[in-house]
Amino acid sequence: MKQSLTELFQRRFACHLFQPERAIPAADLEYILEAGRLSPSSFGLEPWKFVVVQSHDLKLALQTACFQQAQVGTASAVIVILAKLAELSPDSEYAQRLLAREYPGDQYAMALANYRNFCAATDLRAWSVTQCHIAAANMMTATTALGLDSCAIGGFLPDQVKQVLHIDSARYEVALVLPIGYCTETPHEKRRLPLADLVDYR
């Protein structure tokens, strides 16, 4: 188990061109989305929404919104990860419902008060987007486990992505664009700094 997870991390790479004619089986797509759904989130608020784009025309429109990056237009599916905004308000029905689920009974009133204080001191947009990246990482690992490829795309024009998908800006921010499919390229050697450069034990 430990070994195979490391192998997945080694094997995943950022694919820059997919085989456009190959569709992903629906079960594989669901497996990937499930990895996103099961991801951890602060206060258990699941601040993500996954828009799965498979229409050829929409993929091309998204590619334009992503600085013409070809992996977007050639992917079998593009998962656009949206970060919730309005629903994270401590006054929203959504936030209160999920807080009550996470902190049932006697715990709820204190949890809501804590959440209200936290929100007053936090950039909720950045906080929401950051958590969507955790879901994205899990979805990328799940994609690799299926023998499929992906590429995280942070290079996009958020307003244009929202326009293409008719997304309400008050409700969602675009967190990441995640094309998936069968890559045309062979994986390159992993380029990573050694752990000694990254880790400080104290």
Ligand SMILES: Cc1cc2nc3c(=O)[nH]c(=O)nc-3n(C[C@H](O)[C@H](O)[C@H](O)COP(=O)(O)O)c2cc1C
């Ligand atoms: C948040 C994020 C945004 C990224 N945005 C892009 C992007 O817009 N275009 C692209 O080609 N790769 C993008 N990448 C992929 C990285 O360039 C890639 O992961 C990195 O160079 C390491 O290569 P590897 O993933 O193949 O190991 C992004 C990765 C992350 C995590």
